[in-house]
Amino acid sequence: MNTHPPERPRILLHDPTLRDGHHAVGHQLDADQLRAYATAANAAGVPVVEVGHGNGLGASSLQIGRARLDDATMLTTVREALTSARMGVFMAPGWGTSGDLAAAVHRGADVIRIAAHCTEADVTERHLGVVRDLGAEAQGVLLMSHMTGPGELAEQCALMAKFGAQAVGIMDSAGHYLPSEVTGRVHAIAEAVDVPVIFHGHNNLGLAVANSLAAVDAGAVVIDATARGFGAGAGNTQLEVLVAVLERRGIETGIGLREVLSAADVAADRLMKAPPSIDSIAVASGLAGVFSGFKRPVLESARAEGVDPVDLFLALGERQVVAGQEDLIGDTARQLKAATR
Amino acid sequence: MAADEQRLRAAVLGAGLIGVDLADRIRRSGKLELALVAGRDRDSLGLRRAAEMGHPTTVGGIRAVADTGPFDVVFDATNADSHAEHWAALRPTGTTLIDLTPTGLGTVIVPGVNSHRSAAHQHLNLVSCGGQAAIPVLYAISRHCTPSYIEVVSTGASASAGRATRLNLDQYIATTSAAIRTFTGAQDAKVMVNLSPARPAPPFRVAMTVLADGIRPAAVRTSIAAAAQAVRAYAPGFEVTSLAVDPGRIAVAVEVTASGGRLPRHAGSVDIINAAAVLLAEQSAAASR
Numbered sequence: 001m002n003t004h005p006p007e008r009p010r011i012l013l014h015d016p017t018l019r020d021g022h023h024a025v026g027h028q029l030d031a032d033q034l035r036a037y038a039t040a041a042n043a044a045g046v047p048v049v050e051v052g053h054g055n056g057l058g059a060s061s062l063q064i065g066r067a068r069l070d071d072a073t074m075l076t077t078v079r080e081a082l083t084s085a086r087m088g089v090f091m092a093p094g095w096g097t098s099g100d101l102a103a104a105v106h107r108g109a110d111v112i113r114i115a116a117h118c119t120e121a122d123v124t125e126r127h128l129g130v131v132r133d134l135g136a137e138a139q140g141v142l143l144m145s146h147m148t149g150p151g152e153l154a155e156q157c158a159l160m161a162k163f164g165a166q167a168v169g170i171m172d173s174a175g176h177y178l179p180s181e182v183t184g185r186v187h188a189i190a191e192a193v194d195v196p197v198i199f200h201g202h203n204n205l206g207l208a209v210a211n212s213l214a215a216v217d218a219g220a221v222v223i224d225a226t227a228r229g230f231g232a233g234a235g236n237t238q239l240e241v242l243v244a245v246l247e248r249r250g251i252e253t254g255i256g257l258r259e260v261l262s263a264a265d266v267a268a269d270r271l272m273k274a275p276p277s278i279d280s281i282a283v284a285s286g287l288a289g290v291f292s293g294f295k296r297p298v299l300e301s302a303r304a305e306g307v308d309p310v311d312l313f314l315a316l317g318e319r320q321v322v323a324g325q326e327d328l329i330g331d332t333a334r335q336l337k338a339a340t341r
Numbered sequence: 342m343a344a345d346e347q348r349l350r351a352a353v354l355g356a357g358l359i360g361v362d363l364a365d366r367i368r369r370s371g372k373l374e375l376a377l378v379a380g381r382d383r384d385s386l387g388l389r390r391a392a393e394m395g396h397p398t399t400v401g402g403i404r405a406v407a408d409t410g411p412f413d414v415v416f417d418a419t420n421a422d423s424h425a426e427h428w429a430a431l432r433p434t435g436t437t438l439i440d441l442t443p444t445g446l447g448t449v450i451v452p453g454v455n456s457h458r459s460a461a462h463q464h465l466n467l468v469s470c471g472g473q474a475a476i477p478v479l480y481a482i483s484r485h486c487t488p489s490y491i492e493v494v495s496t497g498a499s500a501s502a503g504r505a506t507r508l509n510l511d512q513y514i515a516t517t518s519a520a521i522r523t524f525t526g527a528q529d530a531k532v533m534v535n536l537s538p539a540r541p542a543p544p545f546r547v548a549m550t551v552l553a554d555g556i557r558p559a560a561v562r563t564s565i566a567a568a569a570q571a572v573r574a575y576a577p578g579f580e581v582t583s584l585a586v587d588p589g590r591i592a593v594a595v596e597v598t599a600s601g602g603r604l605p606r607h608a609g610s611v612d613i614i615n616a617a618a619v620l621l622a623e624q625s626a627a628a629s630r
Contacts, residue, residue, distance in 0.1 A: 061531055062550050063494045094534035097511040119538040120499055123507045147538060320539030327494055327548035327594060331583050 011216055011246060013253050014048045014111075014198070014224045015041055015239060016231070017267060018078065019090055022054035023232035023293040024276060027067035031077045033270050034069075037227065038081035040266040044259035046239075048111050050088035051078040054232065054293055055323065056115065057089055057104055058096030063326050065296075071100065072107060079108035086110035092143070093123045095324065098130045105134040114165070117322050118142045121156035121163075128163040139222075140165035141198055144322050146176040146289055150188035161193045167222050169198025173293075173323060175205055175234055175286040179214035190219030200224035201237040204286025206278055208237040209245055216251065227260075227267035228275040233285055233292025235276025240264040284310040288317025297326050301333040311336055348374040349626040352406050354427060355418035356380035356387035356398070357503040359441055362611050363416050364396050365603055366619045372626040373414070373619070379406050403427050412436050414622045420505035421512040428464055437625055439618050440466040443509055445516035451476045452617050453571045454524060459621050460628045470610035471495035471532065472517040473617050474547040474572075474579070474595055476524050481568035482591060483525035485560050486553035491527045493517065493549050496535040498542035501608040510534055527551075544596045545609030546582075551591040558586040565593060576616040577601070578609055 018034055034051060041049050051074050053059045053067045060067040067074070079087055088111040089104045101112060112131045114124045124140050131138035140160030145153055157168040170185060182199065190197045199215035201208035201224070212223050225242045229235030240260045246253055268275060276282075281295060290313050298316070302309035315332050351373045353360050360378065367375040380388035381402040392398045399405040403423075406415060407430045414437045417427050421442040428446065431438050440447050447464030450456055454477055459465055467473060475493045482488070506513070514532045521530040537543050565581060572579045578598035585592045597609025604612055 059533075061494075061533060062492050063533060063548070093507075093510045094514075094536070097514055099511070117499075117536060117538050120507075120536050122504065123510065123536065126508050126511070144538075319543070320537070322535065322537055322539070324494070324533065324535040325496055325537070327496075327546075330585075330592075331594065334583070 011251050011253050012047055012222045013239065013242065013255060014050065014088060014222050015046045015226060016050040016088070016090070016224055016236070017041070017226040017239070018049065018051040019056065020054060020226055020232055020236055021230035021271060022067065024230060024272060026296060027053050027060065027065045029271065030068055031073065034074060034077045035081050036270045037263070037267050038078040040263035042082045042085045044263040045255045046085050046260070046263070047254060048088045049078060049082060049085045050090060051075060052089050055092065055095055057091040057100040064324070072103065075104060075107040075109060088113065090115060091127065092116065093127050098127060101127060101130050102134060105136050109136055111137045111139060113139045113141050115141045115143055118145045118148045119152060119156065121159040124160050125163045128160060128165050132164040138165050139167040139198060141168070141200065142170050144173045144291060145170035145185065146172060146174060146181070147320065150185045153185050154188040154192035157189045158192045161195050165195065167196040167198050168193055169200070169220065169222065171200040172202050172211065173291050174289045175202030175208065175282070175292055176289045177207065177211050179207060179210050182211045182214040183218045186215045186218035186220045196221035198222040198224070202231065202233060202292050203229055203236065203276070203278060204234040204282045204292065209241050212237045212242055213245060216246070227264040228272065230267055230272055231276065233295045234278045234282035281309050281313065284313045288313045290316045290321060291323040293323060294326070294329065297329050301329045305333040305337045307333055307336045307340070348372060349413035349622065350374050350376040351622060352377040352379060352410070352412045352415045353418060354379050354403060354406055354415060356385055356391055357418065357505055358387070358501065359503070359611055359615060360418035361387045361391050362602065362604055363418055363615050363618060364391050365394065366615055368396070370619055370623060372623040376412060377406060377409060379403070403430050407431065407434065410434055410436060414439060414625060416618055417442060421509045432463070435463070438464050439621060440464070441614055441618055442505070443469045443512040443516040445519055449520050449523065450621060451524065452575060452620050453477050453568070454480045456621060456624060460625060465621060467614055467617055468520045469513045469517045470545065470614040471513070471534065471547055472520050473613045474545065474597055475549055476520060477568045477572050478565055478593060478595060479521060479549060479551065480524050481564040482551050482561055483527070484564060485557055486555050488525055488527040488551045488553040489529070490552040491521055491525060491530045491549065493521065493530070493547060494533045494535065495545070495547045496537050496543070497545050497610045498607040499536050499538045500542050500605070501545065501610050502536055542605070542607035544598045544607055546594060546596045548594040549592070552589060553591070554589060556586060556589065556591060561586050561591060569595070575620045576613045578612060
């Protein structure tokens with residue numbers, strides 16, 4: 001169909017299926033599963049395959065959930081499966097350390113995301129510098145970005161660019177955004193920085209693909225998407241759908257549709273019992289603006305204390321909890337139970 | 342005044358959130374005399390605030406402290422990367438140096454756990470704010486069992502964490518987990534740190550999980566309550582907010598709010614480490630009499 005020589009991809013799709021998807025399975029993917037999907041994504045021409053515990057390097061813990069495999073095993077397994085794709089990892093300062101970054105680069109990580117909560121970009125200064133010194137590509141991302149507005153996000157992204165980030169952007173960690181909100185934020189960030197802008201969507205309100213398209217139209221260049229939407233809560237922007245949508249819009253990604261559909265089928269067969277769906281809990285958490293990765297621990301605490309998980313999500317939203325504060329889930333459930341007695 | 346002559350002359354290195362509050366506490370202490378607050382940036386908000394509060398200030402940093410001393414006690418509230426140089430400059434002067442940065446270089450002290458050791462050492466380290474909140478409780482637990490694993494997650498309000506704290510997260514994690522292993526005998530310890538952007542800002546919270554065999558619930562509960570009571574003697578906003586003792590596993594969370602001084606309520610992290618620092622200096626003053 002395309003008679004022109006292939007253009008340089010205008011949009012780079014970054015695939016955290018093997019990282020964000022870990023939230024959907026309690027961080028329990030095994031090496032065969034990692035290898036199977038990494039091989040398929042690599043064959044489809046996915047440019048960056050991200051791997052790790054759901055909360056990234058160093059995050060395997062009682063607090064957030066212990067992964068089946070340690071970071072070293074996950075990275076080594078995926079690295080061996082990638083021939084053309086680059087390997088990505090994610091790290092939030094305070095969860096992982098510079099030692100984890102050095103170990104990741106040693107095991108072949110090419111692209112390293114340093115994450116901070118939306119107003120806390122100055123915690124990325126040291127680690128963005130460490131990534132640059134290690135010679136990997138450094139990117140800076142802001143979590144739970146719906147908690148603040150376009151102006152502050154633009155300032156925070158400009159800070160990360162100043163610290164050495166070679167791409168910066170925002171994650172809709174709670175799946176809370178409407179497309180118009182994404183447009184305003186991405187536009188403000190793109191105006192404020194000279195590096196590519198990243199957008200990472202979640203599908204709690206059914207808008208992950210629409211939000212990703214809005215991000216592209218507002219100037220984002222790196223879009224995160226996962227096979228079958230495998231990811232925290234209601235899942236992420238669905239990779240194969242986004243490839244199809246961008247193809248309809250005439251936007252080159254360098255990824256073949258047939259091949260990415262095959263990769264997504266591998267993900268469906270090998271990684272998950274069922275693809276993520278927008279169940280009632282997911283809608284409540286998106287509306288409450290709570291981190292999607294809280295879904296499993298919220299269901300567990302709600303069951304243990306006999307409270308409604310929707311009420312628990314709304315109460316956590318009231319407290320403006322952020323990722324990493326899983327210790328508040330049980331306390332909040334007990335308080336809810338006490339209040340309803 | 343006779344009392345004044347017995348006061349220890351104290352200097353504060355660093356004019357960030359921690360340094361400025363320390364200066365204020367020293368001013369209020371009956372046993373310490375605030376002789377100098379040393380920053381490095383004339384335009385820093387902290388140094389200007391310290392001057393406005395009437396404290397003697399300098400932009401000369403460690404040089405000014407070394408040159409205008411000797412002081413009986415110097416508090417280092419700068420950052421972990423600068424501390425070794427500060428110790429090298431002050432060691433020959435005989436000054437007691439209380440390090441509030443997470444280097445773990447000096448003798449690691451937690452009041453109520455091993456503060457009796459502080460008098461014998463010139464160079465003291467206070468681990469971290471999370472360490473000061475967690476270790477009294479974890480030490481109390483470890484009197485009853487030998488933990489195989491301890492996990493500590495501290496969450497501070499964004500506004501309570503200044504630039505040095507944010508740059509020093511790796512050292513905070515390494516020093517705090519090492520101190521936890523040392524004080525409890527745990528084989529393994531993991532420390533994680535969150536900063537919360539929530540508004541209004543939440544109190545400083547430290548959630549701890551201890552895995553161990555042979556836990557006796559009643560004894561553990563009694564010991565934790567006693568440890569919390571002892572901390573409240575110098576940090577009154579310290580509370581155990583949840584405690585679950587199950588076979589093989591103890592989960593306990595504490596929250597710390599600041600009260601009494603100029604700190605906002607949420608800044609419990611600054612409150613507990615500064616309260617510990619001033620307490621140690623005051624004990625040292627008493628011992629030197």
